[in-house]
Amino acid sequence: MTPAVSVRGLRKQYPGHLAVAGLDLDIAPGEVFALLGPNGAGKTTTVEILEGHRRRTDGEVTVLGEDPGKAGRAWRARLGIVLQTATDAAELSVAETVRHFAKYYPDPRDPDEVIEKVGLTEKAKARVKSLSGGQRRRVDVALGIIGRPELLFLDEPTTGFDPEARRQFWALISDLAAEGTTILLTTHYLDEAEALADRVAVIARGEIVAQDTPQNLGGRAAAEATVRWVDERGEHVERTAYPTKLVTELSAGGRELAGLTVTRPSLEDIYLDLIGDKA
Numbered sequence: 001m002t003p004a005v006s007v008r009g010l011r012k013q014y015p016g017h018l019a020v021a022g023l024d025l026d027i028a029p030g031e032v033f034a035l036l037g038p039n040g041a042g043k044t045t046t047v048e049i050l051e052g053h054r055r056r057t058d059g060e061v062t063v064l065g066e067d068p069g070k071a072g073r074a075w076r077a078r079l080g081i082v083l084q085t086a087t088d089a090a091e092l093s094v095a096e097t098v099r100h101f102a103k104y105y106p107d108p109r110d111p112d113e114v115i116e117k118v119g120l121t122e123k124a125k126a127r128v129k130s131l132s133g134g135q136r137r138r139v140d141v142a143l144g145i146i147g148r149p150e151l152l153f154l155d156e157p158t159t160g161f162d163p164e165a166r167r168q169f170w171a172l173i174s175d176l177a178a179e180g181t182t183i184l185l186t187t188h189y190l191d192e193a194e195a196l197a198d199r200v201a202v203i204a205r206g207e208i209v210a211q212d213t214p215q216n217l218g219g220r221a222a223a224e225a226t227v228r229w230v231d232e233r234g235e236h237v238e239r240t241a242y243p244t245k246l247v248t249e250l251s252a253g254g255r256e257l258a259g260l261t262v263t264r265p266s267l268e269d270i271y272l273d274l275i276g277d278k279a
């Protein structure tokens with residue numbers, strides 16, 4: 001299967017700063033892929049090159065079969081883009097804005113449905129200017145998906161969302177993914193990456209330092225588990241590669257273990273470990 005995104009040896013040199021230092025990446029059609037990394041790691045630069053918004057210094061890049069540096073309007077209409085910086089708030093209402101943008105695409109979604117999907121039906125008649133930061137961000141998301149994109153770029157899409165809005169947004173992304181939309185997401189929220197992404201890549205200093213499913217990143221699934229429990233002698237903490245065996249032994253004869261927990265490193269633990277001295 002031809003990848004939706006294929007990147008080989010990507011480099012971006014800004015004056016005095018190498019922001020992307022030889023990056024390889026493949027994203028399959030229909031995949032939800034998350035780019036993680038500390039501030040300044042090179043995520044936005046990479047995404048902007050893939051979107052055709054920024055020229056690369058070196059390397060090969062193919063997005064939906066074309067070189068973003070050369071592709072034209074028809075290619076662009078197959079992309080949906082939610083940039084990190086919000087759209088300028090206009091005098092137009094939410095509904096007017098979404099309908100206006102729908103006209104740019106050959107096969108747009110229904111504007112009212114999109115407004116509902118992003119949870120702005122009650123605000124449809126309100127001016128974008130009058131919305132809160134999180135609500136404006138939802139307008140950005142609406143504009144990103146109005147053109148029925150094959151590939152959707154989301155650069156820190158839920159910054160400023162309240163917890164409920166984030167959950168709604170996650171459900172929206174899962175719906176889009178189920179419909180076959182390929183999604184490239186950058187985020188600083190590891191729970192977001194874990195909830196949404198089929199695969200994640202961690203970038204530090206312009207390089208990918210690890211790439212896997214959220215469950216397996218950095219050997220997470222195989223990492224030792226920490227077993228905690230309490231008995232008459234107090235609290236116990238034991239690290240083991242075989243937590244099932246340990247718990248079976250401890251609970252022999254039907255003994256109940258107070259405060260029993262079995263945990264493995266969280267995605268955040270693994271992430272912090274990976275970026276370690278590279279941040």
Ligand SMILES: Nc1ncnc2c1ncn2[C@@H]1O[C@H](COP(=O)(O)OP(=O)(O)OP(=O)(O)O)[C@@H](O)[C@H]1O
Binds near residue numbers: 017040043044
């Ligand atoms: N136009 C520019 N000219 C010079 N340096 C730049 C330019 N744009 C970005 N940089 C530098 O390139 C590096 C990568 O920036 P980039 O915005 O890609 O990082 P990021 O991973 O998206 O960070 P964040 O998580 O903060 O959004 C940073 O050190 C940044 O200062």
